[in-house]
Amino acid sequence: MIDYFKNVWTWFYTILLGMRITLKHLFAKKVTIQYPNERYPIPPIARNRLHLDPERCNGCMQCARICPVQCITVETIKVVPIDPEKPTMFDGSPRKIWVPRYDIDFAKCCFCGLCTTVCPTDAIKHTIDFEYSSYTREGLIYHFSNMTPEKIEEKKKLLAEWTIKEKALKAEKAKQDSNVSSNEVN
Ligand code: SF4
Numbered sequence: 001m002i003d004y005f006k007n008v009w010t011w012f013y014t015i016l017l018g019m020r021i022t023l024k025h026l027f028a029k030k031v032t033i034q035y036p037n038e039r040y041p042i043p044p045i046a047r048n049r050l051h052l053d054p055e056r057c058n059g060c061m062q063c064a065r066i067c068p069v070q071c072i073t074v075e076t077i078k079v080v081p082i083d084p085e086k087p088t089m090f091d092g093s094p095r096k097i098w099v100p101r102y103d104i105d106f107a108k109c110c111f112c113g114l115c116t117t118v119c120p121t122d123a124i125k126h127t128i129d130f131e132y133s134s135y136t137r138e139g140l141i142y143h144f145s146n147m148t149p150e151k152i153e154e155k156k157k158l159l160a161e162w163t164i165k166e167k168a169l170k171a172e173k174a175k176q177d178s179n180v181s182s183n184e185v186n
């Protein structure tokens with residue numbers, strides 16, 4: 001009989017003990033929030049999704065070279081002297097390279113920040129955006145170039161045209177130089 005009451009008391013005491021801990025946490029300061037209705041403030045120096053400003057990018061490819069996981073793909077087209085557009089950079093200096101493709105695969109990016117460190121024009125920067133999940137892997141590949149397919153085609157044609165012209169000019173110059181040297185010998 002005594003054992004019976006002892007067991008009842010132990011059962012009751014255990015419940016009280018458990019409820020004491022529950023009650024303590026019920027009135028304690030909350031450390032969790034109701035995401036996504038509430039959000040913690042993100043520090044401005046947080047290394048989340050990257051953003052490229054195409055106007056500042058000069059196509060130097062330093063970011064792609066230093067990226068430890070090769071998640072940056074950059075394609076470039078040389079700006080040729082016959083380009084009537086005479087493109088300029090954000091600071092007014094002449095643009096030497098077009099950037100028809102600048103892709104970042106955020107499924108591979110490890111947010112090390114090396115690309116932002118080496119960029120000479122501050123074109124690539126981390127943002128505080130961490131909410132960019134996607135149902136597909138392709139959805140995590142961001143295309144930053146602002147060139148249209150028509151413009152890319154036009155610039156490729158200009159480059160091909162200029163390459164032929166440049167070759168002809170070089171051949172002409174070499175011919176003139178050899179004529180000069182043969183005249184000097186005679
Ligand atoms: S943060 Fe690091 S891993 Fe991500 S793109 Fe830049 S260099 Fe590559």
Ligand code: SF4
Nearest residue numbers: 057058060061063119
């Ligand atoms: S983002 Fe910066 S480092 Fe990368 S290609 Fe553009 S200018 Fe060069």
